[in-house]
Every structure is written in structure tokens, then in C-alpha cells.
Amino acid sequence: MKGYIQVYTGNGKGKTTASIGLMIRALGNDLRVYMGQFMKGQRYGELNTLEKLGVTIERFGTENCVISPEHVTDLDLAKAKAGYKKVEEILLSKKYDLVVLDEICVSTYFNLITKDEVLYLMKIKPKETELVLTGRYAPKEVIEAADLVTEMKEIKHYYNCGVMARDGIER
Amino acid sequence: MKGYIQVYTGNGKGKTTASIGLMIRALGNDLRVYMGQFMKGQRYGELNTLEKLGVTIERFGTENCVISPEHVTDLDLAKAKAGYKKVEEILLSKKYDLVVLDEICVSTYFNLITKDEVLYLMKIKPKETELVLTGRYAPKEVIEAADLVTEMKEIKHYYNCGVMARDGIER
Numbered sequence: 001m002k003g004y005i006q007v008y009t010g011n012g013k014g015k016t017t018a019s020i021g022l023m024i025r026a027l028g029n030d031l032r033v034y035m036g037q038f039m040k041g042q043r044y045g046e047l048n049t050l051e052k053l054g055v056t057i058e059r060f061g062t063e064n065c066v067i068s069p070e071h072v073t074d075l076d077l078a079k080a081k082a083g084y085k086k087v088e089e090i091l092l093s094k095k096y097d098l099v100v101l102d103e104i105c106v107s108t109y110f111n112l113i114t115k116d117e118v119l120y121l122m123k124i125k126p127k128e129t130e131l132v133l134t135g136r137y138a139p140k141e142v143i144e145a146a147d148l149v150t151e152m153k154e155i156k157h158y159y160n161c162g163v164m165a166r167d168g169i170e171r
Numbered sequence: 172m173k174g175y176i177q178v179y180t181g182n183g184k185g186k187t188t189a190s191i192g193l194m195i196r197a198l199g200n201d202l203r204v205y206m207g208q209f210m211k212g213q214r215y216g217e218l219n220t221l222e223k224l225g226v227t228i229e230r231f232g233t234e235n236c237v238i239s240p241e242h243v244t245d246l247d248l249a250k251a252k253a254g255y256k257k258v259e260e261i262l263l264s265k266k267y268d269l270v271v272l273d274e275i276c277v278s279t280y281f282n283l284i285t286k287d288e289v290l291y292l293m294k295i296k297p298k299e300t301e302l303v304l305t306g307r308y309a310p311k312e313v314i315e316a317a318d319l320v321t322e323m324k325e326i327k328h329y330y331n332c333g334v335m336a337r338d339g340i341e342r
Contacts, residue, residue, distance in 0.1 A: 018186075021190070025188065130340055144240045155322050
């Protein structure tokens with residue numbers, strides 16, 4: 001089965017959750033699933049469930065929320081770079097049918113990962129692997145190289161991101 | 172904790188999967204989760220995983236894919252109406268923290284559920300319940316009455332819906 005490259009970008013809610021839904025669907029068909037999360041170190045509720053299901057999840061962020069490119073620390077950068085090497089290995093290993101790289105698109109906006117690095121990962125993707133990239137600000141070249149792109153467009157939101165996040169709903 | 176009403180609509184991929192991701196997040200925080208799927212009778216891969224996790228899922232569609240309002244059968248209509256009564260009971264029971272009504276928005280487009288019926292469900296939602304409505308063609312009034320609305324906008328798609336669907340990725 002040929003694998004494609006899917007991108008979920010845009011400023012609306014639903015990018016990470018859509019990729020989790022894809023993982024749940026894939027697991028239901030006994031596919032092998034990997035998730036690497038860039039810029040995330042906080043513990044979200046979904047991790048409990050996904051770990052229970054035996055999904056391999058690795059996280060390449062700190063506890064802090066990066067709010068602008070100027071706020072990036074050396075630790076943020078080191079974690080992102082280590083994550084990049086790790087997912088390169090994961091893709092080359094051909095061990096997984098579905099590889100989700102959560103928030104990798106927005107990582108380019110924060111200069112944690114370069115656009116060319118993302119394009120390189122898209123290029124080395126094994127033919128049969130489905131690759132899912134999420135995050136705001138997907139670079140134009142990444143969108144061009146992808147097979148399926150959905151923009152999550154915020155039409156209405158009851159609060160600003162990060163503020164008032166509720167356990168079980170936003171995290 | 173106050174619950175809100177979220178809508179995932181638009182022509183792009185990711186609406187149902189985003190709602191599944193929300194369920195996985197909620198389950199990780201021990202919330203009680205219910206999913207009612209309108210217009211779906213086919214067996215998708217996610218059901219295997221969600222059932223394994225003990226999620227209550229009910230399905231109010233047939234095996235056939237409804238392709239236009241003119242193609243709706245009496246059985247499609249009867250199943251949708253029974254589903255509507257069922258989810259009304261579910262909401263009134265206050266037994267669930269998160270209630271997902273998958274494809275209920277597009278059900279209004281196919282005249283299976285009326286817009287007023289959806290607005291009524293939004294109105295009787297218990298204060299603490301998070302209600303998630305998915306599907307294309309969310310009526311204007313439903314969007315107005317919701318707290319959070321994301322439009323999944325198709326930027327690029329490698330094939331048309333329903334055609335070439337792959338086990339574990341699209342179903």
C-alpha cells in the first residue's frame with residue numbers, strides 16, 4: 001500500500017487531534033504507529049490513552065510554551081535538533097506504517113527546524129509509510145510537496161490558546 | 172467545569188479524526204465519552220480501537236454512502252430519526268462529559284435531521300457537557316450558536332472522497 005504525505009495546518013483547533021484520530025484509525029487496522037511531538041514537553045491527556053494502546057510517542061520540547069521566535073532557548077533548539085535526528089532514524093528504519101510529526105510545521109516558524117530539513121524528511125519517507133505533518137505556518141514548499149493538505153481555519157474560538165486550557169478537553 | 176459546543180465543518184479531511192482525537196484526550200483524563208455517528212453504518216478502523224477503550228459508540232447510518240439529498244432512502248431517514256431520539260436521551264441523561272455527534276451537520280444538508288433539531292440538541296446540552304458536532308455544511312445558525320468553530324478547508328487532496336479509501340488510513 002502506497003503511503004502519502006498529509007499536512008494539517010492553519011490557525012484553527014483540530015490539527016493534533018486529527019492526527020491522533022488517524023493514529024486511532026490506523027491502530028484499529030493493526031498498523032504500526034509512531035508519533036514525534038516537536039515543541040511539546042507538557043503532558044497532555046491523550047498521552048495516557050495512546051501509551052495504554054502501546055503507541056510509541058517521543059517528545060522533543062520543554063515544559064515551556066514557545067511564544068515567539070525571539071523566545072526560543074538553547075534547550076528548545078537542542079531538543080528540536082535531537083528530535084529531528086530521531087525522526088530521521090525512525091523514517092529510515094521503515095518500522096512504522098504511520099509516522100506523525102506533530103507541530104513540525106510551526107517549528108520552522110520558530111527556526112527550530114529548517115524548511116529544508118522538513119523537505120528532506122518528506123523525501124526520505126519510505127514509499128509505504130504514511131507521513132503526517134501538523135502545525136501552523138506550514139511553509140509553501142512543504143504544502144507543494146505534500147499529497148493532502150487541510151487548513152484548519154478558525155471561524156470562532158471561545159478563548160485564546162493556552163489560556164484557560166481545561167484538562168481532558170484542551171490538554 | 173463548563174462544557175462548550177465545538178463544531179468541525181468544511182470540505183477538508185480531519186473532521187471526524189479531530190473529534191476522535193478529542194475523545195482520546197478526554198479518556199486520558201478519565202472523562203466519560205459518547206459518540207453517535209450519523210449517516211455511517213460502515214465499519215471504520217477507529218471503532219476497533221475505541222471499543223477496546225470502552226467508548227460507547229452508536230451508529231445511525233446504513234452501509235450505503237448517501238451521495239445526494241435525492242438518494243436518501245426511507246431506511247436512511249428512519250435510522251437518522253432514531254439516532255436523533257437516542258442522542259437526545261444521551262444528552263438529557265447527563266451521563267457523559269464529552270458527547271460527539273459525528274456527521275450531524277451534513278445530515279441537515281441531506282434532510283435527515285432538521286437544522287432546528289440540531290439547535291434543540293445544542294440547547295438541551297447539560298451545562299457541564301462538552302458537545303462536538305462534525306460534518307460538512309454546518310448551517311449558519313448552528314455556527315452562530317456554537318462556541319468554537321473550525322473549518323477544515325481542503326487545500327489539496329490526492330483523490331476524491333470514498334474512492335480508493337485505504338484500510339487504516341481513510342477507514
